[in-house]
Amino acid sequence: MGRYQDLYQRSIEDPEGFWGDAAADITWYKKWDKVLDASNPPFYRWFVGGELNTCYNALDRHVENGRADQTALIYDSPVRNKIQKFTYRELLDQVSRFAGVLKSLGVNKGDTVVLYMPMVPQAVVAMLACARLGAIHSVVFGGFAANELALRIDDAKPRVIVSASGAIEVKRLIEYKPILNKAIDLAKHKPETCIILQRQVVMAEMTPGRDLDWEELMAKAEPSPCVPVKATDPLYILYTSGTTGKPKGIVRDNGGHAVALRWSMENIYDKKPGEVFWAASDVGWVVGHSYIVYAPLIAGCTTILYEGKSVGTPDPGAFWRVISQHGVKTLFTAPTAFRAIKKEDPNGTYIGKYDLSGFRYLFLAGERTDPDTYHWAHNLLKKPVIDHWWQTETGWPITANSLGIEPFSVKPGSSTKPVPGFDVQILTSTGKKLGPNKEGLVVVKLPLPPGTLPTLWNADQRYIDSYMKLFPGYYFTSDGGHMDEEGYVFIMGRVDDVINVAGHRLSTGSMEEVVAKHQDIAECAVIGAKDTLKGQLPVGLVVLKSGVAREDVEIKQELIQMIRNEIGPIACFKEAVVVPRLPKTRSGKILRSTMRDIADGKTYAIPSTIDDPSILGEVEEALKKIGYSRTDEKS
Numbered sequence: 001m002g003r004y005q006d007l008y009q010r011s012i013e014d015p016e017g018f019w020g021d022a023a024a025d026i027t028w029y030k031k032w033d034k035v036l037d038a039s040n041p042p043f044y045r046w047f048v049g050g051e052l053n054t055c056y057n058a059l060d061r062h063v064e065n066g067r068a069d070q071t072a073l074i075y076d077s078p079v080r081n082k083i084q085k086f087t088y089r090e091l092l093d094q095v096s097r098f099a100g101v102l103k104s105l106g107v108n109k110g111d112t113v114v115l116y117m118p119m120v121p122q123a124v125v126a127m128l129a130c131a132r133l134g135a136i137h138s139v140v141f142g143g144f145a146a147n148e149l150a151l152r153i154d155d156a157k158p159r160v161i162v163s164a165s166g167a168i169e170v171k172r173l174i175e176y177k178p179i180l181n182k183a184i185d186l187a188k189h190k191p192e193t194c195i196i197l198q199r200q201v202v203m204a205e206m207t208p209g210r211d212l213d214w215e216e217l218m219a220k221a222e223p224s225p226c227v228p229v230k231a232t233d234p235l236y237i238l239y240t241s242g243t244t245g246k247p248k249g250i251v252r253d254n255g256g257h258a259v260a261l262r263w264s265m266e267n268i269y270d271k272k273p274g275e276v277f278w279a280a281s282d283v284g285w286v287v288g289h290s291y292i293v294y295a296p297l298i299a300g301c302t303t304i305l306y307e308g309k310s311v312g313t314p315d316p317g318a319f320w321r322v323i324s325q326h327g328v329k330t331l332f333t334a335p336t337a338f339r340a341i342k343k344e345d346p347n348g349t350y351i352g353k354y355d356l357s358g359f360r361y362l363f364l365a366g367e368r369t370d371p372d373t374y375h376w377a378h379n380l381l382k383k384p385v386i387d388h389w390w391q392t393e394t395g396w397p398i399t400a401n402s403l404g405i406e407p408f409s410v411k412p413g414s415s416t417k418p419v420p421g422f423d424v425q426i427l428t429s430t431g432k433k434l435g436p437n438k439e440g441l442v443v444v445k446l447p448l449p450p451g452t453l454p455t456l457w458n459a460d461q462r463y464i465d466s467y468m469k470l471f472p473g474y475y476f477t478s479d480g481g482h483m484d485e486e487g488y489v490f491i492m493g494r495v496d497d498v499i500n501v502a503g504h505r506l507s508t509g510s511m512e513e514v515v516a517k518h519q520d521i522a523e524c525a526v527i528g529a530k531d532t533l534k535g536q537l538p539v540g541l542v543v544l545k546s547g548v549a550r551e552d553v554e555i556k557q558e559l560i561q562m563i564r565n566e567i568g569p570i571a572c573f574k575e576a577v578v579v580p581r582l583p584k585t586r587s588g589k590i591l592r593s594t595m596r597d598i599a600d601g602k603t604y605a606i607p608s609t610i611d612d613p614s615i616l617g618e619v620e621e622a623l624k625k626i627g628y629s630r631t632d633e634k635s
């Protein structure tokens with residue numbers, strides 16, 4: 001057996017031995033009493049009794065062990081034309097002083113802090129400062145509107161919110177402060193203090209008595225030391241879309257997280273301390289948490305915080321410029337970012353302008369890498385391209401080509417093989433195990449490995465209901481797919497009402513809740529339709545109240561604005577169409593997946609439970625009008 005097979009088998013047969021060994025790469029104040037506590041399934045706890053501090057592992061120990069002058073963080077902002085480097089010593093200085101600021105404002109171990117920040121170094125500083133104090137951060141992505149921020153404030157109940165005056169989106173300035181003010185107005189929970197980073201390009205008006213200036217606080221800050229926390233204490237909460245309007249608060253613990261991420265850097269990404277690792281994502285998403293901030297720093301690498309896009313900042317050569325300028329060995333991004341480059345530079349002319357000789361691997365995740373994009377990237381870069389699959393819930397990859405322990409070996413369209421720790425299986429809807437190449441529901445046999453969600457924030461029952469109830473003994477991923485005879489996993493998409501837009505996970509249910517509030521709308525459905533650039537885009541199908549005689553286009557514009565205001569521009573909701581009726585089952589369930597198949601031009605079966613099949617023809621006509629193809633073939 002090869003090294004991967006040996007390790008994989010051991011991780012499944014002897015998880016305590018496997019992860020107990022991996023934990024030796026982390027510095028602990030107190031060793032754990034038990035590697036895995038499985039006494040209360042499906043609530044599994046890793047490294048019970050152990051104590052550590054995640055910030056210590058990410059910064060202090062490197063400074064103490066000879067990496068003080070190595071660059072820890074490179075802030076590269078094409079939108080500000082600025083590059084700033086922080087050594088481990090400098091980053092530790094900033095973080096320990098900001099921890100002092102938070103402490104002086106009453107933030108202690110177990111308190112929550114919401115961060116609503118653009119891609120600036122202070123976002124990383126604030127995350128690590130919370131970790132230093134044992135406080136729990138909850139980062140909210142900047143593209144969410146006030147209402148979404150308010151939902152998260154009410155759930156996380158932060159003592160302090162850290163934000164900035166605004167963000168720069170390519171060439172546009174986005175003011176964050178009015179969004180923050182509105183969110184606090186909407187929320188029932190009111191934070192005691194907001195710390196605002198003033199960015200010179202967009203100055204915010206401060207609210208007296210509540211808002212404090214980042215720079216002023218830092219100027220008089222005293223450094224604060226690391227606070228030991230239990231391995232099982234939460235490090236952060238990250239909200240992600242579920243099928244309803246209420247986001248799920250994914251909890252991440254300290255111990256399992258540090259162990260899993262440290263292990264992943266060496267064994268999945270084949271990274272050595274001192275190398276440059278770049279995750280071109282946003283700190284507001286799980287990829288940003290794990291692979292911009294925690295994993296590269298815990299592993300002693302140099303990480304890049306990139307405030308730009310793959311195109312338009314300033315051109316489709318942006319990624320190649322960053323790779324060559326900073327000596328990036330590994331890039332991790334979403335396929336959509338590559339499709340955007342491919343669209344603007346199909347022949348890869350910009351690639352030739354840069355020296356990419358030091359570049360080794362391209363890892364893609366967030367959505368399935370379609371074979372076209374895979375071949376395009378691989379042919380032009382002539383480097384290994386690895387599609388790997390994961391979720392906010394798991395925090396690190398479930399399937400990958402683990403390059404530290406196996407040779408490069410991928411199959412286009414597959415996110416490759418289960419990572420050690422993840423016992424991936426394919427089941428039927430009634431829980432029967434499926435053999436090779438049979439399409440089914442993708443599950444992971446419990447226990448999940450360290451670093452994955454131990455529960456949902458203040459919602460143990462929802463954790464059980466969402467993930468553990470359908471197939472007792474298994475974590476249900478909500479993804480559909482299959483596994484071939486060699487163990488390669490093919491993830492074909494979500495089987496729930498979650499869609500994936502430009503690698504961002506969004507809930508069509510929450511969009512429906514907003515659309516349904518429109519005064520002229522009787523009922524609606526939002527589906528995710530295929531898009532060549534962003535993977536999927538939401539499309540609203542709306543039935544008007546009787547007697548409404550307004551122009552469809554006017555209603556559509558109002559809906560677009562409502563979604564922007566209530567969910568945010570990141571929803572990319574730009575299309576809605578009026579239909580006379582919605583197709584439903586006899587029991588009244590809207591047939592969203594059939595409408596999605598129609599929009600995608602797929603052959604679809606007319607469901608036997610449908611109330612009135614002629615409605616499907618009406619939906620086809622309506623979708624065709626807005627450019628979504630109709631199928632001529634039905635089965």
Ligand code: COA
Pocket residue numbers: 118141142143144167169174280281282285287309310311332333334336337340365366502503504569570571572
């Ligand atoms: N703050 C405020 N608004 C934001 C924002 C932020 N942090 N991030 C995005 N937005 C806005 C954008 O300005 C845009 O608004 P618009 O409709 O007014 O133009 C909208 O949200 C959609 O943004 P985006 O999806 O980024 O679309 P785009 O057309 O600007 O860029 C891509 C297209 C493909 C380049 C971009 O989607 C991309 O790079 N995606 C990769 C995503 C990723 O890294 N995912 C993480 C998983 S690894």
Ligand code: AMP
Pocket residue numbers: 240286364365366367368369387388389390391392393415477478479491492493494500503504505
């Ligand atoms: P998120 O929680 O935002 O990371 O989104 C997780 C979802 O994105 C998964 O449930 C999948 O549907 C999808 N996803 C992520 N990575 C991949 C991949 N490599 N292949 C297929 N789907 C993916």
